Amino acid sequence: MSDVDVVAESIESMKVRGARDIAIAAAEALRDLVKEGANLTELKIAGEKLKAARPSAISLPNAVDYCIYLSEGNEVMPPEQFKEKTVSDIESYLTELNTSLERIAKVGAELIKDGETVMTHCQSDTVASIFRKAYDDGKKIKVLATEARPRHQGHLTAKILAEYGIPVTLIIDSAAHYMMKKLRVDKVFFGADTVTVDGDLVNKIGSSQIALAAKHLDIPVLVAAESLKFNPRSIFGRDVEIEMRDPKEVAEIPGVEILNPAFDVTESEYIDMIITEDGVMPPAAAYSLLREKYGWEILK
Ligand code: RUB
Numbered sequence: 001m002s003d004v005d006v007v008a009e010s011i012e013s014m015k016v017r018g019a020r021d022i023a024i025a026a027a028e029a030l031r032d033l034v035k036e037g038a039n040l041t042e043l044k045i046a047g048e049k050l051k052a053a054r055p056s057a058i059s060l061p062n063a064v065d066y067c068i069y070l071s072e073g074n075e076v077m078p079p080e081q082f083k084e085k086t087v088s089d090i091e092s093y094l095t096e097l098n099t100s101l102e103r104i105a106k107v108g109a110e111l112i113k114d115g116e117t118v119m120t121h122c123q124s125d126t127v128a129s130i131f132r133k134a135y136d137d138g139k140k141i142k143v144l145a146t147e148a149r150p151r152h153q154g155h156l157t158a159k160i161l162a163e164y165g166i167p168v169t170l171i172i173d174s175a176a177h178y179m180m181k182k183l184r185v186d187k188v189f190f191g192a193d194t195v196t197v198d199g200d201l202v203n204k205i206g207s208s209q210i211a212l213a214a215k216h217l218d219i220p221v222l223v224a225a226e227s228l229k230f231n232p233r234s235i236f237g238r239d240v241e242i243e244m245r246d247p248k249e250v251a252e253i254p255g256v257e258i259l260n261p262a263f264d265v266t267e268s269e270y271i272d273m274i275i276t277e278d279g280v281m282p283p284a285a286a287y288s289l290l291r292e293k294y295g296w297e298i299l300k
Contacts, residue, residue, distance in 0.1 A: 002046075003029060003032055003033070004029050004030075004033060004046040004049055004050065005049070007025050007026065007028075007029040007050065007053075008049050008050050008052070008053040009053075010025065011025060011026070011050070011053035011054050011060070012053045012054060014151065017123075017153070018123060018124060018125055018153075018191070019057035019058075019059040019060070019124075019191065019192065019193045019194075019228075019229060020059060020097070020101070020124075020125050020126060020191075020226075020228070021125065022053070022054060022057060022059065022060050023057070023059035023060055023062065023063035023097070023228055024063070024094065024097060026047075026050040026051075026053075026060055026063050026064050026067075027063045027064075027066075027067050027090055027093060027094055027097075028094070029046070029050060030043055030046060030047060030050070030064065030067045030068075030071075030090060031067070031086075031087055031090040031091065031094075033046055034071070034082075034083055034086045034087050034090070035083065035087055037079070037083065039079075039082075040068075040071055040072065040075055043067070043068060043071055044068060047064040047065070047067070047068050050064050051064050054243060055240075055241040055242075055243050056193050056194065056202055056240060056241060056242055056243045056262065056263045057193040057194060057202075057229075058193070058194040058195075058202075058228075058229060058230070058231040058233075058240070059193070059194075059228045059229050062228050062229075062230075062231075062232075063093075063228065066093060067090050067093065070086060070089040070090060070093065071086045071089075073089075074086050074089070097226070097228065099277070100226040100227070100228070100277035101125070101126060101129055101226065101277075102129075103277040103278075104126055104129065104130065104224055104226055104275055104276065104277055105126075105129035105130050105132065105133040106133060107275050107276075107277075107279055107280060108127075108129075108130030108133070108134075108189070108222070108224055108275045109130050109131075109133035109134040109136075109137055109139075111187070111222065111273075111275070111280070112130070112131075112134040112139055112141060112187065113139070113186070114138075114139045114140055114141075115139070115140055115141075116139070116141055116142075116186040116187065117141070117142045117143075117144060117183055117184060117185050117186050118131065118141055118142070118143055118144070118185070118186060118187050118188070118189055119143070119144040119145070119146075119176075119180060119185045119187070119188045119189070119210070119219075120143065120144075120145055120146075120157060120188070120189045120190065120191075121145075121146045121148060121154070121173075121176075121188075121190060121203070121204055121206055121207055121210055122146070122148040122153045122154060122157070122191070122203070122204035122206075122207075123148070123153035123154065123156045123157045123160075123191075124157075124189075124190070124191025124192075124224065125191070126191045126192075126224040126225070126226065127157075127189045127190070127191050127224050128157065128160055128161065130189060130224055130275070131143060131161060131166060131189075132161075132164055132166070135164065135165065135166050141166060141167075142166075142167045142168070142169070142183075143157075143161055143166055143167070143168040143169070144168075144169050144171065144179060144180070144183055144185055145157045145158045145161070145168055145169070145170050145171070146170075146171055146172070146173045146175075146176055146206065146210070147170065147171070147172050147173055148173065148204055148205075148206065149172075149173055149206075149250075150249040150250045150260065151249065153204070154170060155170065158170040169183070173206050176206075176209065176210050176213055177209075177213040177216075177217075180210075180213055180214065180217055180219060181217055185214075185217075185219055186219065186220075187219065187220050187221075187222060188210060188211070188214045188219055188220070188221045188222065189222050189223075189224060190203050190207050190210075190211075190221065190222070190223050190224070190266070191203060191204075191223075191224055191225070192223050192224070192225035192229040192274075193229065193240075193263055194229060194230075194231045194234075194240045195223065195225050195229050195230045195231065195274065195283075195286055196231050196234040196240065196286065197230075197231065197232075197234045197286055197287050197290055198234070198268055198283075198286065198287075199268035199271065199274070199282070199283025199284055199285070199286040199287075200265055200266065200267050200268050200283070201223050201225075201265065201266040201268075201271060201283075202240045202242070202263050202264070202265055203223075203263060203264070203266065204262070204263060204264075205261050205262055205263055205264050206264065207263075207264055207266050208264045208265060208266040208267075208270070209264075211266045211270035211271070212270065214270070215270050220272040220273070221266075221270055221271050221272050222271075222272060222273050222274075222275060223271055223273070223274045223275065223283075224274075224275045225274055225275070225276060226276060226277050227276055227277065227278075227289060227293045230286060230289055230290050230293065230294075231290075232290055232294045240263075240265070242261050242262070242263050242264070242265075243261070243262040243263060244259065244260060244261055244262070245260045245261075245262050246260065247259065247260050268283035268284065268286075271283045274286070276289065
């Protein structure tokens with residue numbers, strides 16, 4: 001197996017998971033391929049392989065397409081120069097992604113008040129960075145985290161936050177509505193796999209139910225999504241494919257059909273604000289962000 005195959009397999013099997021981390025892993029794999037002397041055609045083939053690894057997080061094709069776009073800009077150069085410049089361009093992109101995370105953490109933390117109870121679902125590095133920043137700023141926050149059946153990524157959220165010193169309470173997914181009310185949750189924070197041009201959110205299965213409960217209880221819903229998570233293809237009305245995973249992740253009962261969708265769609269009307277590296281915006285501004293950030297050049 002080539003390194004690209006190994007990375008694609010790690011993404012597919014969720015050894016590497018979370019929209020941000022899979023995008024970074026793909027960009028790093030392409031950078032390493034350039035280092036090994038790959039040309040543009042070989043990069044494009046590798047890029048398609050990486051993109052096919054998981055369907056619902058737009059961050060993955062966005063990152064791959066951007067690396068290819070950077071490489072295309074250097075195509076006319078002699079091989080050694082192509083290698084050097086493309087590696088350096090991809091490195092700069094990776095650094096930019098880190099800067100974006102820091103900015104989102106700062107902007108998001110400003111939205112949390114001292115003493116608030118915040119809730120999250122599944123495991124998002126972006127949301128965790130907001131909670132850590134709020135805590136570092138001296139705010140006494142409490143976090144309510146859901147398990148996120150069937151893969152229990154919420155256990156990871158709870159572990160990461162607890163190790164950082166943030167008080168965290170873990171609940172089963174179906175306790176969400178009841179516990180949001182009982183613990184008087186102040187705000188819900190979701191990460192994002194994809195934000196569509198209409199400002200709808202594709203995120204871990206169960207997000208939409210929590211958003212519905214939040215609307216019912218009048219709790220603001222905030223989405224932490226750098227521009228990498230916005231889907232320029234949805235401008236043509238192309239739907240985001242919802243990943244259906246192996247039913248065995250849920251249960252094995254003879255004679256019973258088991259469905260295991262990994263993501264769902266929360267319509268923009270259930271979302272109060274989206275936190276991006278450029279600040280906070282209403283979901284209706286997704287279109288403007290896409291125009292500004294992507295132009296139309298990566299719409300292939
Ligand atoms: C993870 C998930 C996360 C987003 C955002 O799903 O839905 O909320 O990917 O994460 P899975 P991040 O575990 O199936 O990959 O903010 O880290 O990009």
